[in-house]
Structure formats: structure tokens, C-alpha cells
């Protein structure tokens with residue numbers, strides 16, 4: 106039981122990170138009458154535009170994080186990105202705050218080392234071979250140990266930022282420099298991973314709730330430069346592969362605990378399924394569920410974290426998503442082509458409302474459903490290709506249509 110938003114007995118949810126995924130979480134929470142507070146490092150972030158109120162802080166600053174949380178006293182703290190002062194979340198949880206799914210899950214997934222060591226060393230799950238390095242010299246030694254090609258990533262980054270494939274020992278320095286520019290936190294540590302030649306890769310959305318653990322139909326996806334551009338559901342897999350994937354997802358999510366939706370990333374290789382990483386929150390490739398499932402990944406997350414039942418998830422139709430990305434820096438742009446994109450049957454568009462473009466920044470996504478996955482993929486791709494970003498060289502003032 107809880108009261109109305111803004112009333113004394115409201116249930117308050119505070120999001121740490123306010124991107125496109127958080128925006129949908131806020132909207133789903135509001136459907137259940139929750140008071141929502143969005144936090145991020147910049148103003149006008151997508152979730153801030155739909156939340157009851159917002160705060161702009163550096164979420165890696167533990168003191169600033171504590172101040173905001175103590176001033177809002179939320180019932181639920183919902184991490185939406187990785188780069189947060191997670192040690193402060195661990196302390197706040199010990200003081201009685203509820204962190205979703207748990208503060209430890211946020212802490213372990215914040216850097217690639219925590220989650221990789223848990224998966225590979227504690228749980229014995231199959232992963233790419235890996236090593237860590239804190240300097241260029243250490244990286245050279247790590248690459249020699251793992252061999253080339255290998256993938257080099259800052260331990261704290263997401264959406265492929267700072268990630269590169271190192272094909273020969275001569276590439277190591279360029280990979281190191283790229284990682285140093287791309288990491289989100291001021292950390293110099295990187296992970297080197299064996300390059301896995303997989304047939305395909307999937308996200309297995311896994312929901313932990315009072316009703317137990319439920320798996321969504323597998324989502325296939327394609328990544329470019331470490332960031333997703335296209336996803337579809339269901340991804341065709343053998344029964345044996347599905348069993349293997351669910352076993353891995355069950356093991357890692359049980360170890361992280363709590364209630365909520367997890368996005369478990371897996372590589373499907375001819376000989377086995379590899380664990381790659383896991384988000385203790387809705388996943389970008391899972392945006393497709395807005396077009397395919399009775400409950401989207403966002404609705405599922407909200408239900409689970411509020412302690413409500415999730416008796417099951419139904420896949421209503423095959424579907425696909427395709428992203429629209431910017432290619433340059435601008436604060437003065439317009440997104441167009443919705444008339445054309447939406448003229449395609451069974452197509453939807455989400456425009457995130459980010460105030461600024463950057464090279465590679467995801468600004469919108471096209472969603473489509475169809476009787477067959479391939480048809481949905483073609484339709485989502487076509488819809489996204491009809492969307493466009495116009496970069497005005499005009500006055501710098503917002504133009505109002």
C-alpha cells in the first residue's frame with residue numbers, strides 16, 4: 106500500500122542515471138502511481154523529462170550522492186548506469202536504504218573486474234580468457250599472455266566506449282590510448298579478453314521476483330564498435346543452447362541476488378555458450394521488448410523491484426529494434442523522418458530527447474513487429490534509415506515548429 110505521489114505516504118523511486126532506459130522505467134513506475142526522482146550528470150536527460158523531479162550531480166562523487174539520497178529519502182534506489190560511487194550505495198544499504206537489485210550487484214558490475222572474477226573464478230562459468238593491466242607496459246605483457254586478436258576495454262565503461270580489438274602486438278599502444286580516452290571514471294585499469302569467434306550473441310533477460318526466476322525469449326543482437334545497433338526477439342537457438350544459457354543466467358543472477366530484471370550477455374559459439382557480462386537493470390538491446398512482449402523489460406523491472414508478482418512473460422510477436430545514432434557534436438539539431446518511418450506497418454519510434462548529440466550517441470530507436478523475425482529486422486532497419494538528424498548551422502537558438 107502506498108499513497109499518491111507528492112503525498113506523505115507516497116512510494117519514492119530514485120534513479121541514478123537518466124538515459125533512455127531510465128525514461129521508460131520512470132514511465133512504467135508512474136503507471137503504478139510511484140513518485141519518481143531522476144538523477145544524472147547533466148540537465149534535461151531523458152528520464153528527467155518525465156520524472157516528478159530531478160537532480161544534477163556527479164554520481165561518482167560519494168558525498169554528492171549521499172546528500173541527494175538523504176535529502177530525498179527514497180524507498181528504492183535504482184541504478185541506471187554503471188558509473189556510480191557504489192561504495193556509498195553499499196554503505197547506504199547497510200543503513201537501511203534499498204538499492205536495486207542489491208548494492209553488491211551494483212558494486213560488482215560497476216567494473217568489469219568484479220563481475221568477471223565472480224563469474225569465472227567464483228562460479229566457474231565459461232568466459233573468454235582475460236587479464237588486467239594498469240599501464241602500457243603491463244598491457245603489453247597481458248596481450249602477450251592472452252594472444253592476438255584480443256579485445257581491450259577500460260574496466261569502467263559502457264556502450265563500447267574506449268573498447269578496441271587489438272589485432273597485432275603493434276596495436277597495443279593505440280588500444281591503450283583509446284581506452285584512456287574512453288573510460289568513464291578516472292581509472293587507468295583495462296581488461297584484455299581473448300577474442301571469441303562466436304556465431305551470434307544474445308541478451309537473456311532474466312527476472313528475479315517474489316514469483317521466482319523467469320527468463321524472457323532470447324534477444325539476438327549486432328554490435329558495432331562495442332555498441333548495439335540492432336536487436337531482435339526471439340533469437341533462434343537449439344534447446345540445448347537455451348538450457349545452457351538459462352543455467353548461466355540463473356547462476357550469475359542468483360549470485361548477485363535481489364529482485365529486478367537482469368540483462369545477461371552471452372556469446373553463442375559452436376562448442377559452447379560463453380558468459381560475457383550482465384547488467385543488473387534493463388538492457389539497451391531489450392528495448393525490442395516494447396514491441397514484442399506483454400510486459401516490456403521496463404515494466405518487468407518495476408514490478409519485480411516493487412516486490413510485485415511476475416507470474417510469467419508472454420512473447421506476443423517476433424520483433425526487432427534498430428538504433429539512430431548521431432555522427433557529430435551538436436546542441437542545435439532536429440530529428441526528422443518520423444512521418445516516413447511511421448508509415449511502415451507495425452512500426453514504432455522512441456525519440457529519447459537527449460539535448461546534445463555526440464559522435465556515436467544513440468538518439469532514438471525504431472521498433473517493429475512482424476510474423477517472422479527477419480521481416481521485423483528488415484522493417485526496423487528501414488524505419489531507422491528513414492529517421493534523420495538535421496544539424497543546423499543556424500543561430501544557435503531553438504527553433505519552434
Ligand SMILES: Nc1ncnc2c1ncn2[C@@H]1O[C@H](COP(=O)(O)OP(=O)(O)OP(=O)(O)O)[C@@H](O)[C@H]1O
Pocket residue numbers: 233256258262263264265266268298299300301302306328330331332333370381382389
Ligand atoms: N572477448 C570478446 N570477444 C569477441 N567480441 C567481444 C568480446 N568482448 C566484447 N565483444 C564485442 O563487443 C561488444 C561490447 O562488449 P561489452 O558488452 O563488453 O562492452 P560494453 O561497453 O559493456 O557494452 P554495453 O554497455 O553496451 O553492454 C560485445 O557485445 C561483443 O559484440
Ligand SMILES: NCC(=O)N[C@@H]1O[C@H](COP(=O)([O-])[O-])[C@@H](O)[C@H]1O
Pocket residue numbers: 122123124125126127185186263264388389459466467
Ligand atoms: N549500454 C548501456 C546503455 O545503453 N545505457 C543507456 O544509455 C544511457 C547513457 O547514454 P549517453 O551515453 O548517450 O548519455 C544510460 O543512461 C542508459 O539509459
Ligand SMILES: [Mg+2]
Pocket residue numbers: 370382
Ligand atoms: Mg555489453
